[in-house]
Amino acid sequence: MFDTLSDRFDGIFKKLRGKGKLQQDDVDEVLREIRLALLEADVNFAVVKDFQAAVRARCVGAELHQALNPAQQVVKFVNEELTAILGGETMQLEYASSPPTIILMAGLQGAGKTTAVGKLGRWFKSQGRNPLMVGADLQRPAAVEQLRTLGRQIDVPVFSEPSDPVAVAKAGIEEAERTGRDVVIVDTAGRLAIDADLMEQIRDISDTILPHYTFLVIDAMTGQDAVQTAEAFHNTLELDGVILTKLDGDARGGAALSVKQVVGRPIAFASTGEKLEDFEQFHPDRLAGRILGMGDMLSLIEKAEEVYDEQEAEAAAAKILEGTFTLEDFLEQMQALKKMGPLGNVIGLMPGIPKEVKDTEIDDGQIARVEAIIKSMTPAERIDPVIIDGSRRARIANGSGTLPNEVSQLIKQFREMQKMMKRFGGMGTKRVKKKTKKGKKGKSGGRVTASKARAAKAGGGLSLPGLGDGGGLDLSELGLDDLADFDR
């Protein structure tokens, strides 16, 4: 059920490997898998059909270029088509020349509008603006109270009054003008797209306040219905963009693709956690990988950048590649890793991690034990655990509140890990050679990977035939090949 597209592809690709050219049958089989994967990611049925047709058109009779095997090429097409639908650009907000800039939020019940208003308020504040939040959801009990609480937390004023939603919205704009707020965000009650009365009401609100931006708030877990809902809201309100919420869940977010396809408006923001700062401008190119189940490498990299010190990181990478990584380094890396959030989440972002590993129950408490053990070692022991004998082991176990056999187990496992790392390092080097045949010689695997991912970041579909560095291809290569090699 939770197989990623890359898992599926892997099987097909094994068969395709060594084939020089894509046959019709191969394409059909791959397309069936793509269909299944997209449907399981909740992409709308009709959108999937169109998508399949587009990929088929590109695959059949496509000139195969030398750098890629057929499987990689299909993934490249798929990724490019996905990215094309999602749009490559992050939406840029323009502020009204005569403030305030007015933003209207709309959506179904429970999509996360009120929270999104708070997060958006915080975001505008961080952009140096002075937002006012207007609570025009007079329907749900305590909705305004919820918004006021959020307002207190982010220190942004909230306006509301117990009248009717249209009047509140109007008065909210006047309040902003009077108090010199330059952005107004209007929260509205959740409503079903088929509720004619309430849709009429939100149209009235919109006609009254004439928003500069109207955002539809959509839950990333939404299924096939996302299309109907988005169409209905779009027909009523002329949306300018979409805010995708609860993207920190494990839903693949195919609804976003459907919505983008039918409404043709960009996804402006994504909400990625429960805290108010877990909210960012949406990077369309990244969702492609997620929908395909290829992980979200770029988000991962950004997270890594936040917690890793550049030089340390470079040194650690070098050590890994050389196989001189010690327990001391391990400890440091583990601590940095912890800052990126629960390990399970981090792993979830990585492409191509085998399913068994992703499913492993990861107890962050266990990490703490490992940490305690290493911290109880002397510097010499951390560098060369071979010197740890019975009495040292007993001391470490005592110091860390663990058992001596846990200590030995850790050391044993660390050795195996070292071996694996060396192999990984070897792979990196191999890759360097492969990839820089004619170009400048990369110094380390890390650098090459960097340039590759930079290419990926620049957006899919840029690659020129003959160059191996196109968009999602990198992700797929990393995901499929490296891990496959890694397993061996």
Place this chain on the structure above:
Amino acid sequence: MELLIVILIALALLVVVGIGFVVRGRRSVEAPPRPTPEVELEPATPPVVVEAPPKPATFRERLGKARSSLGGYLGSVLSRTIDTQTWDELEEALILADVGVATATRVVEDVRAQAKADGVTDPAAAIEMLKIRLKQELGGHDIALHNEAAPAVWLFVGVNGVGKTTTIGKLGSREVAAGKNVVMAAGDTFRAAAGEQLEMWADRAGAGIVRGAEGADPSSVIFDGIASAGARGADLVLADTAGRLHNKANLMEELRKVRRVADRGAEEQGGSVTEVLLVIDATTGQNGLAQARTFTEAVDVTGVVLTKLDGSAKGGIVMAIQTELGIPIKLVGLGEGAADLIEFDPDMFVDALFDSV
């Protein structure tokens, strides 16, 4: 062992990949300042329309205004004789209702084989066979809400925004109207104003309410709620919990604790936790199955409440939840009033699956 391997893979990838990025010296991500107000997603269904005369809604009545039976979508199926396309379209209809590819394919293939064996050629008959099959799969479960204990505790769980608080409000009104002495426990201490929201429902329904401070330990609030119910001889405790995404291990751990504490609290009062209801939003897609699986692993879910079925979404994912995990759907929400929360009816549900919007 596994754990370390995982860490290792993580480290290795991070170091080799992540780090390369640091090196390239790209402008560092504008890491925004981090004040940490904690707030959660909005709950579900809105309003508290003062209950009109509590005439229980039916699926058909509620859905009638939104959907025309067997219109549009399957109309074309009916106008032909059965062929491959017929079955494809039936499968498509199920997929569009969020039933999921696996379940849709399995059921349609089975029925197709049966139709072939029986020599069925009339598309209307084929649709009927499919419906009967679906109804069979969904039927036969115990969908009663158990309250054979005093106090009986019903715990409500689910991801954010599905309508837990609202469901408790409606169910509370219903049970009070049925003569029960009800206490609501505001175990959602996380989302801003969730407690206020539940209190407004409790006031309206005439139920008791126990609240804790925002950020209080949910287990203790629910424990207090149960103790209070025991003290005043209440029949039923409806315990709210904060919405949580099922992939957040720490929040699921918190929920396990809530369950343990609720069990103990109920026992102390001579009652027991008789229902753990997973609330699922009808708009939920394939992720619903993962939600159900994880929640039931954590707190042993006894039934599903399917909310917001009065919209254009069909809630087909509950088919997979029931058939794959054996968790029965007990209640459905068909509107905003308290009377719109009704018992699940497989026949009506299946008929509605095929209705066009």
